[in-house]
Amino acid sequence: MKLTKQTLQSSTDQVYDTIIVGGGAGGLSAGIYLQRYLLNTLIIDKGKARSFWMQELHNYLGLPPDTPGRSVLRQGKEHFLSLGGDLLDAFVEEVIDEGETLALRVKVGRNQSEYYTFRTKYLIAASGIIDYLPELENMRNVYDYAGYNLHVCLICDGYEMADKKVGVFASSAGNAEVVFPLGWFTDQITLFTQGQFEVNDELRSRITEQGYEIVETPIEQFLGENHQMTGVELTDGQVVELETGLISMGSKYHATYLDKFNLEKKGGNLVTDKMARTSHPRIFAIGDLKVGLNQVVVAAADGALAATQIWRDIRRSGTGKRVDRKVNV
Amino acid sequence: MKLTKQTLQSSTDQVYDTIIVGGGAGGLSAGIYLQRYLLNTLIIDKGKARSFWMQELHNYLGLPPDTPGRSVLRQGKEHFLSLGGDLLDAFVEEVIDEGETLALRVKVGRNQSEYYTFRTKYLIAASGIIDYLPELENMRNVYDYAGYNLHVCLICDGYEMADKKVGVFASSAGNAEVVFPLGWFTDQITLFTQGQFEVNDELRSRITEQGYEIVETPIEQFLGENHQMTGVELTDGQVVELETGLISMGSKYHATYLDKFNLEKKGGNLVTDKMARTSHPRIFAIGDLKVGLNQVVVAAADGALAATQIWRDIRRSGTGKRVDRKVNV
Numbered sequence: 001m002k003l004t005k006q007t008l009q010s011s012t013d014q015v016y017d018t019i020i021v022g023g024g025a026g027g028l029s030a031g032i033y034l035q036r037y038l039l040n041t042l043i044i045d046k047g048k049a050r051s052f053w054m055q056e057l058h059n060y061l062g063l064p065p066d067t068p069g070r071s072v073l074r075q076g077k078e079h080f081l082s083l084g085g086d087l088l089d090a091f092v093e094e095v096i097d098e099g100e101t102l103a104l105r106v107k108v109g110r111n112q113s114e115y116y117t118f119r120t121k122y123l124i125a126a127s128g129i130i131d132y133l134p135e136l137e138n139m140r141n142v143y144d145y146a147g148y149n150l151h152v153c154l155i156c157d158g159y160e161m162a163d164k165k166v167g168v169f170a171s172s173a174g175n176a177e178v179v180f181p182l183g184w185f186t187d188q189i190t191l192f193t194q195g196q197f198e199v200n201d202e203l204r205s206r207i208t209e210q211g212y213e214i215v216e217t218p219i220e221q222f223l224g225e226n227h228q229m230t231g232v233e234l235t236d237g238q239v240v241e242l243e244t245g246l247i248s249m250g251s252k253y254h255a256t257y258l259d260k261f262n263l264e265k266k267g268g269n270l271v272t273d274k275m276a277r278t279s280h281p282r283i284f285a286i287g288d289l290k291v292g293l294n295q296v297v298v299a300a301a302d303g304a305l306a307a308t309q310i311w312r313d314i315r316r317s318g319t320g321k322r323v324d325r326k327v328n329v
Numbered sequence: 330m331k332l333t334k335q336t337l338q339s340s341t342d343q344v345y346d347t348i349i350v351g352g353g354a355g356g357l358s359a360g361i362y363l364q365r366y367l368l369n370t371l372i373i374d375k376g377k378a379r380s381f382w383m384q385e386l387h388n389y390l391g392l393p394p395d396t397p398g399r400s401v402l403r404q405g406k407e408h409f410l411s412l413g414g415d416l417l418d419a420f421v422e423e424v425i426d427e428g429e430t431l432a433l434r435v436k437v438g439r440n441q442s443e444y445y446t447f448r449t450k451y452l453i454a455a456s457g458i459i460d461y462l463p464e465l466e467n468m469r470n471v472y473d474y475a476g477y478n479l480h481v482c483l484i485c486d487g488y489e490m491a492d493k494k495v496g497v498f499a500s501s502a503g504n505a506e507v508v509f510p511l512g513w514f515t516d517q518i519t520l521f522t523q524g525q526f527e528v529n530d531e532l533r534s535r536i537t538e539q540g541y542e543i544v545e546t547p548i549e550q551f552l553g554e555n556h557q558m559t560g561v562e563l564t565d566g567q568v569v570e571l572e573t574g575l576i577s578m579g580s581k582y583h584a585t586y587l588d589k590f591n592l593e594k595k596g597g598n599l600v601t602d603k604m605a606r607t608s609h610p611r612i613f614a615i616g617d618l619k620v621g622l623n624q625v626v627v628a629a630a631d632g633a634l635a636a637t638q639i640w641r642d643i644r645r646s647g648t649g650k651r652v653d654r655k656v657n658v
Contacts, residue, residue: 029390036488062401072391159365301630
């Protein structure tokens with residue numbers, strides 16, 4: 001059930017089999033599998049998964065290629081709740097290792113916040129990442145196009161950019177490298193650095209060799225209408241026409257609650273075994289937080305793997321029988 | 330496009346970037362990703378994927394929990410064809426390694442069959458497995474219930490069997506072991522050996538210790554109506570009432586076309602790296618054929634991984650640019 005400040009008391013008195021931090025594609029898939037293994041599951045979700053911003057999910061098997069990401073999330077939440085799972089809109093601030101259990105300090109309510117402690121045998125970190133966007137004075141102007149024809153994922157949306165005039169908005173020499181794989185899809189590429197980083201001679205010559213442009217003047221605003229970006233206006237008043245865009249400015253990882261566990265990482269991502277277990281035996285990581293391909297279908301599969309391994313762990317740690325567990329529906 | 334004997338000639342004259350053997354969940358997902366990477370893809374499908382038999386897919390994120398497996402396959406085929414992929418209803422008999430390419434000898438047409446050779450840079454083996462079913466004189470009687478309440482997958486359908494009287498139909502002592510994880514879901518288990526294998530003292534005592542029954546008399550027929558199995562009649566006339574069933578008789582692997590490659594295997598399944606590549610650099614394996622969890626969502630994710638790695642291989646092996654490739658839509 002959906003927990004509220006009024007109804008969550010009974011949930012803080014019990015120990016969950018699994019608490020999932022994050023109600024995106026990975027977390028919901030894990031929750032569906034866990035509830036079907038008859039394990040008590042709580043998903044703590046602060047809302048706005050990365051897929052929430054996807055206006056059209058083009059590559060997810062079984063869904064028409066114009067399905068909005070938020071439809072998948074809505075269907076997944078309904079599915080999870082129909083199986084008797086618990087869902088709480090809240091923010092996880094800290095996790096404490098108590099040995100047999102993990103205790104989560106959770107902030108409930110954006111205003112007049114209250115703090116509660118939830119306990120669980122296993123934790124699945126499914127809180128994902130969010131893409132950094134160009135910082136303009138008027139962020140509304142960025143949100144108007146991001147997720148429409150201003151993309152954040154080459155693998156997801158390279159196809160949509162094929163043979164088009166693409167602006168690439170990067171924040172470092174490292175993430176400007178995306179122009180090269182993007183070159184598979186189109187020859188018409190303009191890199192916008194906004195003057196935020198230096199393009200050294202070696203990178204500059206590799207880019208210009210390919211016939212791509214480099215613009216270093218900062219952006220004043222994106223131009224367009226009806227969520228279709230048609231170009232950018234620079235701070236010097238110049239206008240560059242574009243047909244579509246790719247933002248490559250890195251990502252913020254939503255996993256500060258795990259910081260003090262010092263879990264094994266590779267380039268910011270959590271390292272897991274093939275069943276999505278991190279270097280801590282009771283903590284799993286799925287979706288964009290872990291090393292691997294940042295795709296909705298991969299996150300959903302990660303959820304199935306983590307849930308299955310947790311079921312095996314719990315089953316094997318006891319008598320192999322359920323005790324005091326009933327089917328929820 | 331859908332290829333036929335009349336239209337396939339132009340397809341045998343070209344070299345595909347990838348040919349996928351099998352049009353189930355894994356193959357279709359791979360095909361969708363490959364076409365979106367602007368790679369020419371042919372799926373060769375002999376029909377009737379394992380998921381085709383699933384009357385209700387209960388655990389796939391984004392779809393209502395009563396979605397038939399065949400709806401996912403239909404949607405996936407439509408999606409793949411809309412991206413310009415080629416699809417052929419045929420059977421792959423043999424694969425020959427030609428170095429830079431692989432040549433597939435393909436039988437087209439169940440009657441008046443003709444043989445054609447298709448060439449590809451990469452091959453994805455997505456031809457899956459199919460479960461062995463109890464062999465009764467009247468197989469119609471088995472098909473009436475299999476995929477409804479006579480299940481083949483504990484992970485998929487344990488939830489549906491919870492707290493019910495379940496018959497387990499096994500064909501070896503090894504696959505009879507499924508009664509123990511099934512014990513997580515229900516205490517009311519009857520193992521049917523049909524006299525096909527011996528239950529040694531050790532296994533017998535482990536089973537009876539749990540309070541499960543063992544029936545060794547062969548089955549005459551399943552009883553029930555409207556695809557709901559309600560019990561079995563044994564060859565001695567005895568009737569055992571049941572509420573549901575689980576078949577655990579092993580699986581047939583659809584991969585004889587790969588036999589002479591001697592790919593690395595583990596217990597019948599192909600071993601792959603984390604991007605689904607087998608021990609042959611141009612052959613990938615996804616879904617139930619490979620080591621891992623046999624789940625639709627995992628197969629779909631495997632398809633995304635294999636397709637992405639093939640794209641990287643092809644891109645990096647050339648100039649990084651598309652040559653003579655156009656967007657198909």
